Amino acid sequence: MKKKAVVVGNGMVGYKFCEKLVAKGGKEQFDIIVFGEEPRPAYDRVHLSAYFGEKTIEELTMAPLEWYAENQIQLHLSDPVTNIDREKKTINTHQGVSVNYDYLILATGSAPFVPPIPGVEKDGVFVYRTIEDLDMMKSHAAKSKIGAVIGGGLLGLEAAKALLDLGIKDTHVIEFAPRLMPRQIDQAGSDILKSKLSTLGIKIHCNKNTQEIDGGDTIEKMVFADGEILKVDMLVISAGIKPRDELAKIAGLEVGSRGGILVNNKLQTSDESIFAIGECALHEHMIYGLVAPGYEMADIVASEIVGNATKEFTGFDMSTKLKLIGVDVASFGNVFAEEPDCQTIIYENKTKGVYKRINISNDNKYLLGGILVGDAEQYNMLLQTVNNKLPIPADPEDLILGSRGGESSGESGVMSLPDDALICSCEAITKGQICHEVMENGNDTVDALKKSTKACTGCGGCTPMVKDLIQSILKTQGKVVRNILCEHFEYTRQELLSLVKIKALKTYDDVLEDLGCGDGCETCKPAVSSILASLWNENVLEKGRLTAQDSNDRFLANIQRGGTYSVVPRIPGGEITPEKLIVIGEVAQKYGLYTKITGGQRIDLFGAHVGDLPAIWKLLIEAGFESGQAYGKSLRTVKSCVGTTWCRFGVQDAVSFAIEVENRYKGLRSPHKLKSAVSGCIRECAEAQSKDFGIIATEKGWNLYVCGNGGSKPRHAELLATDVSSEMCLKLIDRFLMFYIKTAEPLQRTAPWLDKMEGGLAYLKSVVLDDALGLNAQFEADMDSLVDTYKCEWKEAVETPEIRKRFVHFVNAPEEKDPTVKFETLREQIKAEDWNAVLK
Amino acid sequence: MIHLYELYRAMMKPKNNMNNTETLTSWILACKVEDIPENGGACVLLEGEQVAIYNFKKRGEWYATQNLCPHKQQMALSRGMIGSTGDEPKVACPFHKKTFSLKSGACLSGDDYEIKTYAVKVEDNQVFVAF
Numbered sequence: 001m002k003k004k005a006v007v008v009g010n011g012m013v014g015y016k017f018c019e020k021l022v023a024k025g026g027k028e029q030f031d032i033i034v035f036g037e038e039p040r041p042a043y044d045r046v047h048l049s050a051y052f053g054e055k056t057i058e059e060l061t062m063a064p065l066e067w068y069a070e071n072q073i074q075l076h077l078s079d080p081v082t083n084i085d086r087e088k089k090t091i092n093t094h095q096g097v098s099v100n101y102d103y104l105i106l107a108t109g110s111a112p113f114v115p116p117i118p119g120v121e122k123d124g125v126f127v128y129r130t131i132e133d134l135d136m137m138k139s140h141a142a143k144s145k146i147g148a149v150i151g152g153g154l155l156g157l158e159a160a161k162a163l164l165d166l167g168i169k170d171t172h173v174i175e176f177a178p179r180l181m182p183r184q185i186d187q188a189g190s191d192i193l194k195s196k197l198s199t200l201g202i203k204i205h206c207n208k209n210t211q212e213i214d215g216g217d218t219i220e221k222m223v224f225a226d227g228e229i230l231k232v233d234m235l236v237i238s239a240g241i242k243p244r245d246e247l248a249k250i251a252g253l254e255v256g257s258r259g260g261i262l263v264n265n266k267l268q269t270s271d272e273s274i275f276a277i278g279e280c281a282l283h284e285h286m287i288y289g290l291v292a293p294g295y296e297m298a299d300i301v302a303s304e305i306v307g308n309a310t311k312e313f314t315g316f317d318m319s320t321k322l323k324l325i326g327v328d329v330a331s332f333g334n335v336f337a338e339e340p341d342c343q344t345i346i347y348e349n350k351t352k353g354v355y356k357r358i359n360i361s362n363d364n365k366y367l368l369g370g371i372l373v374g375d376a377e378q379y380n381m382l383l384q385t386v387n388n389k390l391p392i393p394a395d396p397e398d399l400i401l402g403s404r405g406g407e408s409s410g411e412s413g414v415m416s417l418p419d420d421a422l423i424c425s426c427e428a429i430t431k432g433q434i435c436h437e438v439m440e441n442g443n444d445t446v447d448a449l450k451k452s453t454k455a456c457t458g459c460g461g462c463t464p465m466v467k468d469l470i471q472s473i474l475k476t477q478g479k480v481v482r483n484i485l486c487e488h489f490e491y492t493r494q495e496l497l498s499l500v501k502i503k504a505l506k507t508y509d510d511v512l513e514d515l516g517c518g519d520g521c522e523t524c525k526p527a528v529s530s531i532l533a534s535l536w537n538e539n540v541l542e543k544g545r546l547t548a549q550d551s552n553d554r555f556l557a558n559i560q561r562g563g564t565y566s567v568v569p570r571i572p573g574g575e576i577t578p579e580k581l582i583v584i585g586e587v588a589q590k591y592g593l594y595t596k597i598t599g600g601q602r603i604d605l606f607g608a609h610v611g612d613l614p615a616i617w618k619l620l621i622e623a624g625f626e627s628g629q630a631y632g633k634s635l636r637t638v639k640s641c642v643g644t645t646w647c648r649f650g651v652q653d654a655v656s657f658a659i660e661v662e663n664r665y666k667g668l669r670s671p672h673k674l675k676s677a678v679s680g681c682i683r684e685c686a687e688a689q690s691k692d693f694g695i696i697a698t699e700k701g702w703n704l705y706v707c708g709n710g711g712s713k714p715r716h717a718e719l720l721a722t723d724v725s726s727e728m729c730l731k732l733i734d735r736f737l738m739f740y741i742k743t744a745e746p747l748q749r750t751a752p753w754l755d756k757m758e759g760g761l762a763y764l765k766s767v768v769l770d771d772a773l774g775l776n777a778q779f780e781a782d783m784d785s786l787v788d789t790y791k792c793e794w795k796e797a798v799e800t801p802e803i804r805k806r807f808v809h810f811v812n813a814p815e816e817k818d819p820t821v822k823f824e825t826l827r828e829q830i831k832a833e834d835w836n837a838v839l840k
Numbered sequence: 841m842i843h844l845y846e847l848y849r850a851m852m853k854p855k856n857n858m859n860n861t862e863t864l865t866s867w868i869l870a871c872k873v874e875d876i877p878e879n880g881g882a883c884v885l886l887e888g889e890q891v892a893i894y895n896f897k898k899r900g901e902w903y904a905t906q907n908l909c910p911h912k913q914q915m916a917l918s919r920g921m922i923g924s925t926g927d928e929p930k931v932a933c934p935f936h937k938k939t940f941s942l943k944s945g946a947c948l949s950g951d952d953y954e955i956k957t958y959a960v961k962v963e964d965n966q967v968f969v970a971f
Contacts, residue, residue: 487925519899519929520879520924521925521932522920522923525923526921544878546880547877547922548921550921550934551919806877806882810884810890811871811876812885812886816885821915
């Protein structure tokens with residue numbers, strides 16, 4: 001007969017214990033029975049605030065109910081365990097279930113600590129721990145304007161983000177201590193974090209002691225010890241955690257004087273058949289409030305009870321890296337070591353909001369620990385340097401500032417780490433394990449490693465390092481030294497572009513025949529098509545090039561949910577006459593299209609059937625519009641502010657220049673999309689610094705910025721040249737764009753292109769400004785030739801019957817539209833049917 | 841005695857429809873050769889169903905599959921790019937680039953989806969689908 005392992009608590013750590021137990025073959029030895037107090041299976045509490053933003057409960061759930069069933073785990077939800085009979089080895093639950101156990105694992109977690117402030121019971125005062133808490137906050141937030149959080153620690157700041165996400169623009173954080181995140185960072189780091197958070201609209205009050213929560217039934221204001229008063233509509237208390245040890249207390253297990261179930265190095269409580277893991281466990285006077293040590297505990301107990309104990313719990317590195325409301329904060333090793341016990345190096349840049357501190361051993365040999373605020377890119381490497389006692393550069397400041405000038409000092413980077421260096425601390429995966437997976441088992445992508453080792457599946461913080469490691473291992477094997485296109489082309493994009501040019505190849509089929517092998521695929525077809533367009537600028541739909549285009553290019557429109565397309569006419573600089581606006585309106589009316597202003601200052605028309613596209617474009621072209629290439633990896637828009645034509649602050653005519661720039665580069669195909677903007681003065685209303693190339697007016701001319709972008713990884717553009725004339729500005733852009741087009745990887749935008757460029761911005765400047773490669777005249781000539789050969793693709797498509805006839809849904813019934821296309825109505829316009837609803 | 845009609849059926853049985861040779865299929869005229877772009881696909885309406893036909897000129901082969909991508913239930917496969925992985929001919933859905941074998945209909949990008957495939961033949965510039 002199988003033994004019984006009973007788990008009390010189904011939070012992240014309780015779940016992880018089940019996962020580890022199953023992975024270690026525990027379900028053959030044990031009946032696994034789990035009791036959870038909450039109504040739903042374990043979910044990711046670390047990313048709880050994402051519940052108000054991008055993620056659904058399903059996405060936050062650690063594993064669906066089916067997973068428990070598949071692994072024969074009995075899961076009782078909404079049923080807290082109420083007492084333990086240690087003599088009979090039995091537990092009883094609130095709903096009257098009674099189960100005996102051989103091993104009992106307490107993973108009861110913690111509860112928010114609520115300080116005894118008068119008035120905490122009022123409506124509008126919340127804690128922040130469960131989905132139910134969030135739901136209650138959500139409904140209250142709808143009628144709230146001002147919100148506050150008590151607690152400036154990690155969880156408090158997360159809660160503040162939740163308030164922002166709930167639309168509370170006026171959010172305050174109240175911290176009793178003199179600084180934010182007192183356990184992780186020092187005063188200077190806190191100051192930088194504070195000023196950074198203030199720019200995001202969060203008001204921080206440190207050294208503030210809340211004395212009373214005032215109001216009727218509902219909170220109205222907070223009264224502080226210094227006599228100040230803050231009017232608030234809602235308050236979240238996040239002043240720390242207290243371990244859930246009440247069940248252990250009832251059962252007579254030993255608990256700490258300030259809470260927490262006492263455990264030894266095996267995580268055993270004072271009863272050897274009962275273990276405690278996660279935030280409820282008190283180990284060597286420490287409560288571990290992070291998920292990684294909780295997972296480690298789960299792993300140790302799972303090994304222990306299947307009879308395969310290999311290690312003990314001897315404390316845990318509390319180094320952390322987080323993104324708090326978009327600001328990186330990291331601390332590692334011995335954070336607060338101070339002189340004279342060590343030497344401290346500090347870098348602070350208040351304008352950029354960056355603070356870095358490292359503590360170095362007095363003999364200048366080892367890194368002891370440190371703090372990063374605002375920019376934590378070096379975190380992984382610094383942590384490894386501490387944990388593995390790696391040698392540090394002669395000039396230790398290089399660790400945080402990078403090597404400036406001179407040769408870089410010998411081998412650095414991931415490959416210098418020892419094999420037992422811990423890469424993924426959530427899942428305890430070492431460098432050695434990853435190397436083994438990559439070299440022996442061929443798991444050489446992050447996705448493959450996620451499946452085989454679970455690395456990167458916890459907090460995800462190790463992903464960049466794992467990527468670097470894969471690249472480096474493959475490099476040592478001589479495998480992927482070159483980034484070849486795909487299995488059909490043994491060339492990098494740059495090599496292929498040169499070859500196609502030298503051999504004057506004009507179609508995808510010719511390129512494949514001459515330089516490739518096999519039949520091509522969805523990776524090389526668009527990449528080669530882009531190269532051909534960048535080189536020759538011939539119509540993308542002619543000479544068999546049609547089917548080598550990515551689908552959006554093939555139909556010169558963006559495919560949208562439901563299979564209809566969107567239509568975006570070019571509106572250079574965002575300037576449009578009333579007459580043209582009327583035409584857009586009439587076209588949209590005639591074809592029943594949804595209309596929306598885009599972020600690039602033009603108008604997008606959605607819901608066009610593929611068969612209607614030529615007729616729609618015919619009308620637009622007759623009114624003087626051209627294709628906006630919104631479907632292509634090509635120049636999108638050049639956004640502008642009104643500049644001197646209207647604005648009282650403008651110093652140059654931004655609109656005219658934006659139109660000139662857009663008309664020069666329209667139709668230019670490139671490795672990825674290109675966006676641009678022109679601002680008429682330093683106020684930067686056109687947001688030029690978030691563009692691939694952005695131009696800002698000065699008294700004397702223009703400043704040119706390059707390699708910025710918005711999107712998921714926003715990047716500020718870098719200043720390339722100052723006070724240049726319009727003519728010079730265009731020349732520089734010509735050179736910059738051609739250099740990018742000729743050397744970037746497929747689908748690599750300008751910012752990552754610059755990141756990968758050896759020598760970085762300084763090198764780019766030497767090429768574009770100082771003609772270090774001697775290619776600038778060529779770049780300018782190439783661009784001139786592309787500008788001269790520009791033709792509107794849609795005009796050609798409408799006027800060429802051979803091209804136009806391909807715009808049908810059914811080739812054997814050209815008049816018929818796709819009958820599966822369905823629209824719903826939303827705010828008096830159409831919208832595509834929700835495809836998730838269709839799937840259900 | 842064998843009926844002429846059955847003899848015709850037996851002769852015309854699709855070649856790569858190995859696992860259900862017992863099913864009677866008939867060839868339906870779908871379109872003309874020039875309706876399908878070379879090395880790409882297009883959609884035809886056959887007895888109320890949407891079928892994607894591909895003219896894989898590079899390999900000198902024709903394929904047909906359902907037009908519906910099972911991932912998000914979109915009528916889109918005919919607009920996808922075709923190509924190969926190793927020797928396996930495939931189509932990539934334009935929506936999220938899920939790829940499917942044109943021979944077996946199996947999903948090649950790691951999901952559990954499968955699509956229907958149909959035999960195709962070309963005679964006198966006309967394209968027929970075994971339906």
